[in-house]
Amino acid sequence: ETVKLQRLRDVPAITADGAKVTLLANLELVRDTKHATEAGAEGIGLLRTEFMFMNRSDVPNEEEQYEILSTVVKHMDGRPVTVRTLDIGGEKLAYSLGAILDDHVGDAVNPALGVRAIRLSLREPKLFEAQLCAILRAAAHGPVRILLPMITTPGEVKQVRDIVTRLWLRLQRRGVDLPDEVPPIGVMIEIPGAALAADALAQTADFFAIGSNDLTMYTLAIDRADERVAHLYNPLHPAVLRLIEFTVQAALRARIPVSICGEIAGDPRFTPLLLGFGVRELSMSPMALARVKQRILKLDTADAARRARLVMEIADSGRIAALLDDMDGLA
Ligand code: PEP
Ligand code: MG
Numbered sequence: 001e002t003v004k005l006q007r008l009r010d011v012p013a014i015t016a017d018g019a020k021v022t023l024l025a026n027l028e029l030v031r032d033t034k035h036a037t038e039a040g041a042e043g044i045g046l047l048r049t050e051f052m053f054m055n056r057s058d059v060p061n062e063e064e065q066y067e068i069l070s071t072v073v074k075h076m077d078g079r080p081v082t083v084r085t086l087d088i089g090g091e092k093l094a095y096s097l098g099a100i101l102d103d104h105v106g107d108a109v110n111p112a113l114g115v116r117a118i119r120l121s122l123r124e125p126k127l128f129e130a131q132l133c134a135i136l137r138a139a140a141h142g143p144v145r146i147l148l149p150m151i152t153t154p155g156e157v158k159q160v161r162d163i164v165t166r167l168w169l170r171l172q173r174r175g176v177d178l179p180d181e182v183p184p185i186g187v188m189i190e191i192p193g194a195a196l197a198a199d200a201l202a203q204t205a206d207f208f209a210i211g212s213n214d215l216t217m218y219t220l221a222i223d224r225a226d227e228r229v230a231h232l233y234n235p236l237h238p239a240v241l242r243l244i245e246f247t248v249q250a251a252l253r254a255r256i257p258v259s260i261c262g263e264i265a266g267d268p269r270f271t272p273l274l275l276g277f278g279v280r281e282l283s284m285s286p287m288a289l290a291r292v293k294q295r296i297l298k299l300d301t302a303d304a305a306r307r308a309r310l311v312m313e314i315a316d317s318g319r320i321a322a323l324l325d326d327m328d329g330l331a
Contacts, residue, residue: 245312
């Protein structure tokens with residue numbers, strides 16, 4: 001079985017009816033980069049940069065961040081690397097940012113609804129600019145995309161785009177090695193309001209990455225860290241699926257790339273449904289790649305789309321789950 005999965009590594013992910021699916025890896029540590037290429041990832045769909053700020057008492061400077069990011073970009077050897085800017089705040093913490101977080105989060109009653117991710121970055125220009133400069137410089141070594149976490153409005157994207165353009169020009173004036181163009185700037189769709197406004201966001205974003213983990217948490221108002229409500233956490237809730245479907249539709253209409261990078265992307269049980277929605281880009285833990293690919297090879301996209309429409313007519317997550325298991329049996 002393991003050998004069979006390994007042999008799949010160099011097989012392109014193409015459905016039985018010939019649709020190409022791009023399979024990317026999520027990274028949370030630099031050493032995972034090797035696992036990503038070993039597992040046959042066609043690029044990095046989500047590089048979580050939080051690890052750079054963890055297990056240390058000071059904040060890494062631009063140079064340190066550049067070293068780490070350029071290592072990943074070089075290792076990926078021409079394959080795209082999607083770098084997500086810092087997603088800290090709320091309950092995601094990092095010791096090195098202690099003082100900064102005290103200022104912004106402090107005694108917030110609902111930290112998950114407070115200063116987190118892009119909200120923190122926009123309030124800490126020095127921190128944000130160092131990270132963005134490191135990303136821009138790493139982009140000189142291969143295709144890089146910038147991904148923004150916890151976006152809610154097009155205004156935030158425009159604000160970031162202005163900052164990125166200004167930094168790019170500044171670095172260029174200094175003669176720093178840069179890519180020919182400013183990298184694409186995409187947004188995580190992981191807040192229900194962002195999903196419902198996906199058509200507006202698609203006008204300012206170069207691509208979407210759907211974060212189904214937070215999208216599920218915020219849609220259902222379930223704190224995943226709270227065991228007492230964990231049993232209610234369910235990405236198959238029709239509300240979550242409708243938001244995902246709406247987001248994918250908006251991206252397809254605006255002709256911008258859309259990927260899914262939450263846990264469901266790496267769960268073969270969801271593969272027919274996600275492809276049925278029109279998704280052709282999935283990003284997951286390197287360990288999950290082979291099994292998802294195996295599922296894709298047997299799939300027919302017209303059939304998946306038909307079944308996805310059936311699923312969307314069901315309002316009960318238990319019955320949706322049963323229907324997905326049914327699809328599994330048929331493939
Ligand atoms: C998500 O929310 O689905 C996601 C991919 O981001 P993270 O799990 O890092 O919050
Ligand atoms: Mg998230």
